Amino acid sequence: MDSNCPPVCILDFEKYAYSTLPRNALDYYRSGADHQQTLLDNRAAFQRYRLRPRVLRDVRKRDLSASILGERVSMPIGVAPTAMQRMAHPDGECANARAAESMETIFTLSTIATSSIEEVARAAPKSIKWFQVYIYKDRSMTHDLVIRAKQAGFKALVLTVDAPHFGRRLADVRNKFILPPHLRMANFNVDSKAAKQAGVSAGGSGISEYVMSMFDPSVTWKDLKWLSSISSLPIIVKGILTAEDAEEALHYNVAAILVSNHGARQVDGVPATIDVLSEVVKTVKGRCEVYLDGGITNGTDVFKALALGAKMVFVGRPMIWGLAYGGEAGARKVLQILHDEFSSTMALMGTDSFALSCMLIMQILIRKVVI
């Protein structure tokens, strides 16, 4: 990308962010766990699926919208929860939420955000907002957040289940990564340990030490039950990678399953999300909604996930790179490009809508290859 050329694809935003963000923040955002095999695979895996386009179908009008937990979104591409977005741009989560709002899609706020539930609600009142939940050892902390989210108009709870422990991200350990002093965990009381601890390193990754000391590694399916007992919001479990756990989740009446490996940040060597999507979709058999995140950087990636049975996808890092490029406008442009690429892919695939299509029809559009 020439410096004077505006970004035309998601990788352009990424390149820009790589060359402008401070090392500390950049490394935190981009890293995967350990030697990052899964980080690469999350993207590379999409290339193993070939699209089978159908021709001579009327694709003038294409309906990209979807109905997600009863709410209409203009496109099946939403914003995944990522922590501490103000390191990428002063407006952080608020800018991101506004971008989602203007694109009429879902924004998910992380528990460990640098903007609070209420700030985000004020910044993007009309957007569909979901709140991502981590379960603290001190259950009352989680309890309060959940109540506040509901009050602030958030529409669903996203329970992250793949983080009983914090993944080893080597760059963070090397950098002794901490939240910069001018930022804080905005969902917590200024003086609480939960707010301050992330700004401290005992020798390794500060954020890792934060999580280890605060989050509860003994969380089980019973805590999911507890969560649904304290809130009427629908619950999405985020971080399922196996048919076995999908079955278990259904047992607990979750509203949706988000197939995710946490952006390859937890344990290296797990499958790319797109590679396990079918397994989960086939187990769920329509009993709840299924979404996917991980490695999406392109409209064809979105199409592939939907053709394999996901109702919606979410993007994490691309939104950070958008923020870094231009705050709200940058984040919006990321969503807009994905929208346009997805729309164009639909046209060229001879698909005018995913709304009516059943899985069987969809799977004609795709084939996994072994090269």
Next chain:
Amino acid sequence: MDSNCPPVCILDFEKYAYSTLPRNALDYYRSGADHQQTLLDNRAAFQRYRLRPRVLRDVRKRDLSASILGERVSMPIGVAPTAMQRMAHPDGECANARAAESMETIFTLSTIATSSIEEVARAAPKSIKWFQVYIYKDRSMTHDLVIRAKQAGFKALVLTVDAPHFGRRLADVRNKFILPPHLRMANFNVDSKAAKQAGVSAGGSGISEYVMSMFDPSVTWKDLKWLSSISSLPIIVKGILTAEDAEEALHYNVAAILVSNHGARQVDGVPATIDVLSEVVKTVKGRCEVYLDGGITNGTDVFKALALGAKMVFVGRPMIWGLAYGGEAGARKVLQILHDEFSSTMALMGTDSFALSCMLIMQILIRKVVI
């Protein structure tokens, strides 16, 4: 390739063109859609097929000729339609057509050529010419072209079915690619929008904007019916990649199917054409002729396509590189090299003719491998 060494294979022409064509034109010619996975795969896929040579057969006399829609060609290698060839050489399509004429093979003229139907007919009166059709929103435009093509002696219509929308070619978007001012869409009235629009960019790829505003994205199989109702010329559908669409095409009595992914320029992630050829051939079962284009740069590629059931192959970019190297003579040399390589491959494979060979026999000559 040393600068003083004449080209000895297609890649030599490509290298030459890469180092001499203006960036704007070069990028337009070489690009594939999005991140160009399929562009690479179109070529790489040929390497996944292994030739099984038969020995001690008399191969002194080899018959390379073929009968295509009733016309005799000296070899089963023709010229695919590519737009705007005068950017590569002042003689553009006319030079290319003359090259095809002297090699006694088929030349296909694009709707959006920089030489008109009549100019090409005058330049290469004895060649077998086909006309490639895009369906304009304003059907009368397409209607007129089809009538003129027939009058000018063109022998068939090639309906391109994989372009209801224009593929995202990132370099063109970055370059804000437009047709250079001294050239024009020669098949249209000088002052018409259809002639001028390609020289304008509203901020992105000018050619993309042209296509989006002029071509009809609502085209369906019914329009194929319409096309055959307005012309007695045989119709080849270009851009089929699935058994399902091949079956559909047969239903509409097409004369031939051209298995093509438009040089990987439409939607990234579709299969390499050689990888779907068998699927189409097996569906068609001889009910119409089947051709292939995409990624052919070598005589062994031609052999592989024929062994897998194609009656003929077409080359797009190689002809552009030939033009760039030396106008008509360059284009002719490209065809000559492919001819010689194919002839040599036949000899070394123990094959003296494809004319009599049935598919079963041919498929002994090839085997797909998973490495």
Next chain:
Amino acid sequence: MDSNCPPVCILDFEKYAYSTLPRNALDYYRSGADHQQTLLDNRAAFQRYRLRPRVLRDVRKRDLSASILGERVSMPIGVAPTAMQRMAHPDGECANARAAESMETIFTLSTIATSSIEEVARAAPKSIKWFQVYIYKDRSMTHDLVIRAKQAGFKALVLTVDAPHFGRRLADVRNKFILPPHLRMANFNVDSKAAKQAGVSAGGSGISEYVMSMFDPSVTWKDLKWLSSISSLPIIVKGILTAEDAEEALHYNVAAILVSNHGARQVDGVPATIDVLSEVVKTVKGRCEVYLDGGITNGTDVFKALALGAKMVFVGRPMIWGLAYGGEAGARKVLQILHDEFSSTMALMGTDSFALSCMLIMQILIRKVVI
């Protein structure tokens, strides 16, 4: 790794050692046989196994310990026998043994060590020590070592069966590798040929010439019988790569099988150890313990080996790099990092213990992929 940044993973130690060890020693330590295909594969193969994490299980308390031939180790990661460790650090085998001691795991001493059985026993009296046996042409030499090992408190004999001949390690041949003059084969009489020969080269690899002249290439299963007749210590056969030999070993009542290809140092082109583990485990069906070494550099590698049925793994080179980095402390840090990574992997896999888990359950956690 910046020079001022302490190592955070095994590869950091490796990089450090690569840049600091003298070429002669470094090449000896790192080389594999011939063109080192298997050396690369030993590591790469682990990446072909994907982890399938289970979520929402209580993983606060994780039990990493294992019971190995009746002895309790704090983690299923031990130290493989590697020759001549004093080239990496003056404290050599003694430092390594102390590191194992402080991590409460097994240390294996090579026959051709630069520290003697008795020195190591004194240095690390409380550690669990195993003695690795090579069978000398002069059986009395082996006999004496075995007796001394038992007297010094070693708990098992590891009979290396993959070295009837010495693997061609090209760098050693080029370097005419010999043991540096200030070091010696410490298990042998100062003046014996067995002690001195390794310091001499007749033109190629000195160590290779040593082995060729001293070790017996005619060793068979009968010698295993002989070995068990002269010592009551349990015998582990090290270097089994096939189901057939595993079956044979069981026939001779071995206590355990160590699936190993000698760090890819014997014959190039053999499988990565992780790729044959299942074959051996399925043959053994619990009739003896099964361990693995080769290519382990990460906590996830350990997890994968255990999920595929190994009771314990051993590391060779990583310990050398640890020694090179900081003697005993460096070696200990290597073990500590592997411990922590393995512990973290267990947490993120939803596994609190391997003790109770049967193979069936474990194999749910892993799947081999063909990419």
Next chain:
Amino acid sequence: MDSNCPPVCILDFEKYAYSTLPRNALDYYRSGADHQQTLLDNRAAFQRYRLRPRVLRDVRKRDLSASILGERVSMPIGVAPTAMQRMAHPDGECANARAAESMETIFTLSTIATSSIEEVARAAPKSIKWFQVYIYKDRSMTHDLVIRAKQAGFKALVLTVDAPHFGRRLADVRNKFILPPHLRMANFNVDSKAAKQAGVSAGGSGISEYVMSMFDPSVTWKDLKWLSSISSLPIIVKGILTAEDAEEALHYNVAAILVSNHGARQVDGVPATIDVLSEVVKTVKGRCEVYLDGGITNGTDVFKALALGAKMVFVGRPMIWGLAYGGEAGARKVLQILHDEFSSTMALMGTDSFALSCMLIMQILIRKVVI
């Protein structure tokens, strides 16, 4: 390889030759056809076969010898026919034959050698010599050569069946390769066209033009019959790559089949020879001897070919590199290294002899992998 370090493996000789031979000769020797996919694959394919070593077998005495067409060779590694060896060293074919003689193995002389049948016979009277036959349009030329070979004590005829046409080797075309003026096709009369033509280029590869004008492209199995009618020497057909042609050859009572793709010099895209060996061996079922050449650079390659059913292997380029390095001594060293590597591989594989082993037993030692 440091310049002052003697070669320790075949690749060292290759590197040396690459840096010292004149470009014209080097390119002729090293090139494969077209884009050299098969050239790479000939070597790479060996890596797809994994060795399964057996342990604790007495391998002190290993018998490498074999009985080939009734003659005893000291090892199953012989010299393949390669043309014009005096470009690599003034002693050319004579040096090579002497090297084979001193290693007690087979030397094959090419029809288009730069040393004559009689010169070679004089140089290496005690070696087992085979004569490689090309069939000239003028049958009397071939007839004479065959008679002379028998008279000179050659023991078999190797009929090359994969060269009815000359493969396109791009470097030779670029270099307009000709035999240097001081050398000549030594098997022909000084003034004959057959001797002189190779020193002339009409614009492309001179050797290619030579072959095209002299060799007969209409050769069939009948000519094999003719060949056996004019000589009592056993006939080996060289260049079979399919089960079908192997069956055909058996029909004509050949003494042996040499699975070969002519060093990947004829048509690109054919399989690596090791990949089709099994197919041929399974068809032949012991009805004649089967050999292999192509890509062998290592003792493990030899072992793999034998384990898959070849009785012997031949090396082409390695001998040229040996000649380039040091004439007869260099060529001998190449054979010696392959001998030693093969011997060492046998030891480490637990194999003391191939003589008795039946194919079934052997195939336990190897397994093809898809990575």
